Amino acid sequence: MGTTFHGPSPWSHITRAIGTRGARCAAIAYVGQDAPNLLPLRAGDVLVVNASKAAVRAHATSPAALAYYLGKGVRVLSSPTLHAKVIATNRRAVVGSANASENSTFADDAVIITDDPEVVASVRKFIDGIDEITEVDQVFIDNANREWEIGRAVPIPGVTGRFRDTEADFLPAPVTRMFVKHAIDYTPSLTEQHLMEQPRPRQRTTAGPVVKYQLESLRIDSPSAVRRGDVIVFVSADDEWIYAPAVVVSDAVRIPRSGGAVLYFLRIRADLPPLSLSDAAAALADLGHPGPRLQTDHYVRSPTLRAALLTLWDF
Structure with missing residues (x-):
């Protein structure tokens, strides 16, 4: 060797x-x-x-x-x-x-x-x-x-990386950029699988300590405004479910031989369940947002709507 x-x-x-x-x-x-x-x-x-x-x-x-x-x-x-x-x-x-x-x-x-x-x-x-x-x-x-x-996570020289392991630090403070996007199921190419395996640990099996946080990936085929630190709320493709916020924790990673597609890594809270889209819409209406456009991919400009979406999971 x-x-x-x-x-x-x-x-x-x-x-x-x-x-x-x-x-x-x-x-x-x-x-x-x-x-x-x-x-x-x-x-x-x-x-x-x-x-x-x-x-x-x-x-x-x-x-x-x-x-x-x-x-x-x-x-x-x-x-x-x-x-x-x-x-x-x-x-x-x-x-x-x-x-x-x-x-x-x-x-x-x-x-x-x-x-x-x-x-x-x-x-x-x-x-x-x-x-x-x-x-x-x-x-x-x-x-x-x-x-x-x-305690809570605090910076220690040489220890903390691009993000820290705490509930308080899971989301940016404040959340100023949020997107609603539909989750799309697809089979990653061999190149994408290689990219995804490089920076993240293997998925936990049933043994060992339970971890709240997991890393997932997001492929975007066309130019996008998404950047590190953005919060994304995913909706299922059938408009049945809305998922807890995910945080973009990487810059765009170009996927070779993909025609310009890029890969982002997302951090999610694995302990937070998805909610029924209809229940979420009703809760948002009670919070003063009767038209949250959850069935449409969009950038959430309203600060109060961003806050209301986060409250669905008690953030």
């Missing part, structure tokens, strides 16, 4: 590189709720994180992810001074800037992956030498969950 450099989206390479037999050890300062997908560890592995009160309150390290690893038999330790991001297997080492979090999949991170025995040994020695270590157990997790509920 030798030594290779991977950036700015290295996590697919990291996940693949550490999929080897034998015990692995990792010192990854901040692990978000998506960490088990990015960093799939198993019984016998060791994970050192920064699960200090500050990191947990800032929603940089997720107690749910730590609990998942504990349930898998991983030995989890916390060091409040840890800022490194290194991993060692029996044959490879990963050294770089990538935290195990959804933010990292959108940040411009980079890593070196090598099978140099001296580097592998040095990474293991570094991890073994980390001091101020606290064993993470169920009592630790219970306390961390309380800190998580108290």
Whole structure:
């Protein structure tokens, strides 16, 4: 294998590189709720994180992810001074800037992956030498969950990416640009599937911690006014349902060999159910908007209508 450099989206390479037999050890300062997908560890592995009160309150390290690893038999330790991001297997080492979090999949991170025995040994020695270590157990997790509920996501240098994992920060403040669009079912091309797999973690299975947020994609075939930070409310193609707001979290990504089509990535709240379009229209009428044009794709110019649409899901 030798030594290779991977950036700015290295996590697919990291996940693949550490999929080897034998015990692995990792010192990854901040692990978000998506960490088990990015960093799939198993019984016998060791994970050192920064699960200090500050990191947990800032929603940089997720107690749910730590609990998942504990349930898998991983030995989890916390060091409040840890800022490194290194991993060692029996044959490879990963050294770089990538935290195990959804933010990292959108940040411009980079890593070196090598099978140099001296580097592998040095990474293991570094991890073994980390001091101020606290064993993470169920009592630790219970306390961390309380800190998580108290806190909110705040910027931590080198941690927060293009968006943060909180309800308060899910939507722009204020919401000044909103679109109503019909959801269109289609089968992505192989090129689109490749683009969608690059920046986002694999979909969660039934195992592991429950995550409120998911990433979806939006293909637009013709020039569009959509841009990063916009809020989109989708309506089903049959005009039966209206879906909770989605936030555009990327710039347009050109789809090769598509005739000019582009792809946007959207962040959605997976815990918010769709509503009947007729019920939504009635609720909006009660809020003073008897003609919200939910069956027509349009840019929502009215600030009060934007606010009313958000209240359908208690935003």
